[in-house]
Amino acid sequence: xxxxxxxxxxxxxxxxxxxxxxxxxxxxxxxxxxxxxxxxxxxxxxxxxxxxxxxxxxxxxxxxxxxxxxxxxxxxxxxxxxxxxxxxxxxxxxxxxxxxxxxxxxxxxxxxxxxxxxxxxxxxxxxxxxxxxxxxxxxxxxxxxxxxxxxxxxxxxxxxxxxxxxxxxxxxxxxxxxxxxxxxxxxxxxxxxxxxxxxxxxxxxxxxxxxxxxxxxxxxxxxxxxxxxxxxxxxxxxxxxxxxxxxxxxxxxxxxxxxxxxxxxxxxxxxxxxxxxxxxxxxxxxxxxxxxxxxx
Amino acid sequence: xxxxxxxxxxxxxxxxxxxxxxxxxxxxxxxxxxxxxxxxxxxxxxxxxxxxxxxxxxxxxxxxxxxxxxxxxxxxxxxxxxxxxxxxxxxxxxxxxxxxxxxxxxxxxxxxxxxxxxxxxxxxxxxxxxxxxxxxxxxxxxxxxxxxxxxxxxxxxxxxxxxxxxxxxxxxxxxxxxxxxxxxxxxxxxxxxxxxxxxxxxxxxxxxxxxxxxxxxxxxxxxxxxxxxxxxxxxxxxxxxxxxxxxxxxxxxxxxxxxxxxxxxxxxxxxxxxxxxxxxxxxxxxxxxxxxxxxxxxxxxxxxxxxxxxxxxxxxxxxxxxxxxxxxxxxxxxxxxxxxxxxxxxxxxxxxxxxxxxxxxxxxxxxxxxxxxxxxxxxxxxxxxxxxxxxxxxxxxxxxxxxxxxxxxxxxxxxxxxxxxxxxxxxxxxxxxxxxxxxxx
Numbered sequence: 001x002x003x004x005x006x007x008x009x010x011x012x013x014x015x016x017x018x019x020x021x022x023x024x025x026x027x028x029x030x031x032x033x034x035x036x037x038x039x040x041x042x043x044x045x046x047x048x049x050x051x052x053x054x055x056x057x058x059x060x061x062x063x064x065x066x067x068x069x070x071x072x073x074x075x076x077x078x079x080x081x082x083x084x085x086x087x088x089x090x091x092x093x094x095x096x097x098x099x100x101x102x103x104x105x106x107x108x109x110x111x112x113x114x115x116x117x118x119x120x121x122x123x124x125x126x127x128x129x130x131x132x133x134x135x136x137x138x139x140x141x142x143x144x145x146x147x148x149x150x151x152x153x154x155x156x157x158x159x160x161x162x163x164x165x166x167x168x169x170x171x172x173x174x175x176x177x178x179x180x181x182x183x184x185x186x187x188x189x190x191x192x193x194x195x196x197x198x199x200x201x202x203x204x205x206x207x208x209x210x211x212x213x214x215x216x217x218x219x220x221x222x223x224x225x226x227x228x229x230x231x232x233x234x235x236x237x238x239x240x241x242x243x244x245x246x247x248x249x250x251x252x253x254x255x256x257x258x259x260x261x262x263x264x265x266x267x268x269x270x271x272x273x274x275x276x277x278x279x280x281x282x283x284x285x286x287x288x289x290x291x292x293x294x295x296x
Numbered sequence: 297x298x299x300x301x302x303x304x305x306x307x308x309x310x311x312x313x314x315x316x317x318x319x320x321x322x323x324x325x326x327x328x329x330x331x332x333x334x335x336x337x338x339x340x341x342x343x344x345x346x347x348x349x350x351x352x353x354x355x356x357x358x359x360x361x362x363x364x365x366x367x368x369x370x371x372x373x374x375x376x377x378x379x380x381x382x383x384x385x386x387x388x389x390x391x392x393x394x395x396x397x398x399x400x401x402x403x404x405x406x407x408x409x410x411x412x413x414x415x416x417x418x419x420x421x422x423x424x425x426x427x428x429x430x431x432x433x434x435x436x437x438x439x440x441x442x443x444x445x446x447x448x449x450x451x452x453x454x455x456x457x458x459x460x461x462x463x464x465x466x467x468x469x470x471x472x473x474x475x476x477x478x479x480x481x482x483x484x485x486x487x488x489x490x491x492x493x494x495x496x497x498x499x500x501x502x503x504x505x506x507x508x509x510x511x512x513x514x515x516x517x518x519x520x521x522x523x524x525x526x527x528x529x530x531x532x533x534x535x536x537x538x539x540x541x542x543x544x545x546x547x548x549x550x551x552x553x554x555x556x557x558x559x560x561x562x563x564x565x566x567x568x569x570x571x572x573x574x575x576x577x578x579x580x581x582x583x584x585x586x587x588x589x590x591x592x593x594x595x596x597x598x599x600x601x602x603x604x605x606x607x608x609x610x611x612x613x614x615x616x617x618x619x620x621x622x623x624x625x626x627x628x629x630x631x632x633x634x635x636x637x638x639x640x641x642x643x644x645x646x647x648x649x650x651x652x653x654x655x656x657x658x659x660x661x662x663x664x665x666x667x668x669x670x671x672x673x674x675x676x677x678x679x680x681x682x683x684x685x686x687x688x689x690x691x692x693x694x695x696x697x698x699x700x701x702x703x704x705x706x707x708x709x710x711x712x713x714x715x716x717x718x719x720x721x722x723x724x725x726x727x728x729x730x731x732x733x734x735x736x737x
Contacts, residue, residue, distance in 0.1 A: 042735040045372045048398040049736065060731070066724075132549055132558045151550050152709040239551060240698075242705035259365045260695040261372070261393055262731070 032274070038267035045261040057268035066244060067252070067269075074227065074248040077162060081230070082222035084166040086215065089173025094203070096174070097181045107178065114171035118232035125164035126237050150238065154245025157238045161246050164237060165230040172225075173218050180214035181207070220284040227277060249273050323355040326623050327381035331367045331608065332440070333360055335576070339643040347630045354623035364390070364608060365694075371613070375399050380613050382624050385439060387608045388426055389693040392515070394611050395435055396691075396736050401612040401621070403628065404433040410625035414632075419650050422602045422676040425686030427609050430517050436609040437628050440646040442573040443603045443672045444496040446592065449484075450585035452566040456482035461589035463671050468595040469536065476545035479566040486565040487545035488537075491553040494700040495606055496569050496591070498525055501533055503604045503685040505597055510729075515689040519733040523696070523725040526718040529594070534714040538707050548708040551701050557581075571606055572672040575645045588668035590675045601685040603675050607646065638662075647673055691732025696725045 039057055043050030061067045096106050113121070128136040131149045140148040150156040184207060192202050231250050234240060240247035240255065247255075249269065257266025332340045337360055344358045361370040364387040374380040375397075386394045394400055407414050416424065416434060423441045428434050446461075453460060456478040461467050467475070476487030490496050502509045507529055512521035540546035547565065549555035553574060560568035561581040569591060570578075578586060593600040612624055630636065637653035640646060642662065648654050654673060657663065663670040679685070690696055703717040703724075712720070 042731070044396065044735055045393065046397040046399045047376050051735075130555070130558075132555050132564070133562070151555065152548055152705065154709070239701075241551060241701065242709060243711060244702045255698060256695065258369060260692055260698075261368070261390075262692060262695065264735070265731070 035267050035270055035274075038263055039271050040264075042264045045263060053264070057264045058272075061265065061268055061272070066247075069244065070247050070249055070252055073158075073244075073246065074250075077158065077165075077230075077246070077248055078223045078226035080158075080162045081166045081169065081226040082219050084162060085169035085173050085222055086218055088166070088170045089218070090177050090211070090215070092170065092174050093177030093181055094207070097178060110174050111171050113168045114175075116168050118165070118168065118229060119236045121168045122161075122164045122233035122236035125160060125167070125233075129160050129163075150242075152242055154242055157242055157246050161230070161233055161237055164233045165226060169222055169225055173222070176214050176218055177211065180211045184210045216284070216287060220280060223280060224277060227273065249276075323353055324620055324623050326354055326356045326383070326620060326627060328356055328358045328383040328385075328610075329361045329367055329370060329381045330358060330385040330439075331360065331362065331364045331387075332385075336440070336644050336646075339640060342639065343631060343636050346636065347627055350630065351626070354626065356623075356627055368393075375613065375615075378615065380615065382613060382616055382620060383627075384611045384613055385608050386436070386611055388606055388687070389697065391427060391436070391609070391687075392689050392691050392693060392732075395429070395689075399613055399615075400435070401614050402429075402433065402435045403437050403610075403612060404435070406612050406621060406625050407628065410622050412625055412629050414629070418652060419632075420647060420654065420673075420677065422681045422686070423605055423647060423649050425681040426605050428686075430513075436611045437631070438605075438609045438649050439607070439631075440573075440640075440644070441605040441607040441649065442571045442646055443605050443676050444492070444500050444569055444571055444591060445672050445675065446589045447560060447568045447570055447574075447578060447586055448589060449560070449563065449566045449582075450587055452479055452482070452484050452563070452584075456484070456566075460587065463587075463589060463667060464674055466590040466600060466675075467592040469533070469592050470595050472592050473536075473540075473545075476540065476567070477543075480544050484564075484566040485544065486547040486559055487540065488567045488569070489547050489549045489556040489559050489565040490569040491556045491571065491574070492606070493548075493551065493704050494697045497533065497537070497704075498530060498700060499688055500591060500603045502530060503602065504591065504593055504600045505529055506601050506682070506684050508684050509688050510690060513683040514687065515691075516683070516686075519691060519729075519736060521690070521729060523722045523729070525700075526715070526722045531714045531718050534704065534707055534718070538710075538714060541708065548705070551705075572645050572647075572669075573607070575669070588671045590671055599679065602677065602679050602681050603672075604685060604687055605647075605676065641669075645669065647676065690729060691736065692728040695728050699724045699728070 040052060040054060041050045042053050042056070092110055096103070096110060099106050116124075126134070128134050129148075129150065131137050131141075131151055137148050140146045147153075148156060150160045188206050188210075189202055192206055197205065227248075228250055230248065231254060234246055234248060234251045235254070238246040240251050250273065253266045253269045253273065256262045256269065260266075328344070330337075330340065340358060344356050348355050359381075361367045364385075367384065368386050368390050371380060371384040371386075380399070384394075404416075419438075420441075422443075423438045424434055426441075427436045427438055446467075448461065450460065456475075458475055458478060472488070480487050499509060502525065507527055508514060508524045510521045510523050510525075512518040515521040537546045541548070547559070549559050549565075553570060556565065556568050556570065557574065557577060559565040560570075561578060561583075563582075563584055572588075575588075591603060610628070612621070612628075632650055634650065634653045634656050637648035637650055638657055638660075641648045641653070641657060648657065681687075700721055703712070703721040706712040707714050707717045
């Protein structure tokens, strides 16, 4: 049963939600509508000339092979970041949950990287993996004998930005997995142990299914993160190169809009991004709501 | 009680009247938004202070608004909100956007309106020419200007038994082929590296070899211009660099300056092509003897043109009260004074903008002490800039440079031939130019 509060008249209720509505209108709807209008226009940055061109900006981006390639790169990149950070977050969560000593310390240390700004994390990884001055890169080239060069090799570059972006998200996921694991009744696991199930089997049959709402929630959150917040990493590490191999959608919006001052094109791209993310969010609500019991 | 309150009121009123009277005598504030940070920012502040101390009518307030892109963006947003500064710094690739913005007061007009009779011919022409309109009128005041030169590791040159290159006569690319071969054979890990590949290997290469980068006089004479970089010379040059990658004579170290710089100062790369504004960095970090030579040219280029500049200029923005512009003009005039220009060059390495300041530095023997500081100026001044070498003026130039970077990376990693990459770059760049043309019709 969902609880309902009843007000005698609706007036007070409306009054109470007014501030929130105003904030949403001013900081979400107003800019979104501006963006929508901008995407239908060609205009110079200073706002002197603008002409209404209907969907020309959209036609232009969707007939651009490189834009479509960038959509593909973004999807791959987001999935790779989400997958990597969830796997590591879950593994660390499970391990830390079983830690016998200094549990709080271990937890704190594992949450730490979340406080690092994406651009800084990008730079840190670049220092490790830059072909000219990276320590790990030196090791890869001279000891392992690998031809590591993210400046020229698109796959190397993509790998580098995925690692740098996923790294700090591991902490975020870790927190949620810790919480999720603590909500799993011990009796279930003990019962399984008595029935002779080994640790791996207990994980797959009990822990993993009970974590599934957490996993799904995190998948969505991580994909949103990878879509929007990895800009700093890419800007610091590859600038979208080599040859566009790490040019994600949000980086392209920045390049075209902020640096290139091409307002119409970048507004159209932002709308496409917004549509993509709304789709993902709708999917989340459809899917998660079916599995999660909000009230018992 | 009542009487006391009354007297307080009168006192406050009096104070207000007095303060208001005071404000008439207060100097007019002139806002300047710029992108100079670190040591450059400090020198800039010194110049501003010198101006503020030199008179009482105006007070220039210089504010750093971030990097080049951020400064222009701040200016755009402020202009739309009618809160823009008097002077806005914009990087050279943003020239077209600023020019067509309708938000600017051309510098030549400003100076004439305010009664400053400036002999523009006493300025370094290769610097001015980047910022003039098609009638040769100056639109923005050049501020920090640099050009690309060739840094080389003297120790590695000696080790390979090579003669040191001249500081005035450029090497030919044929000689470069031999030199890099010998350097690599003598143990240099990398022969040649380059920063800002589009600016140096295509834009400057085209200017020095007198080849158009784009039609309509590199875009100066019309928005309906098209890129022309898929010509045999540029393609041949890029092909050559690509072929040098096989034996380490050329190595790609990234789009900007960090990677190539790291390779050079670590002693891995024997030669680096980089802006003169990088002198400070190399000076601080290189643990070996190094020197500077002009950029190489093709052997058939007996009289190479000047190289082109990079950097930023100062745009005066419209919409302020008339009396403010007198101060803006006075400040622009002050910045161009010989002592200011000398200070700027000596502390930052950016070029002085007047020939007078250059001559004065020469007479003072500054270049005898630090001869490599003069290589760039000489390269910039060796000819009268012509239509191919005075600069490049394209809409969406920032994105076009991005396209060039992408396509060049596809050459370096072997995905495309130089011919194919440049043909694609022209096609993609022209799309941007058409979009810009349509927006600004």
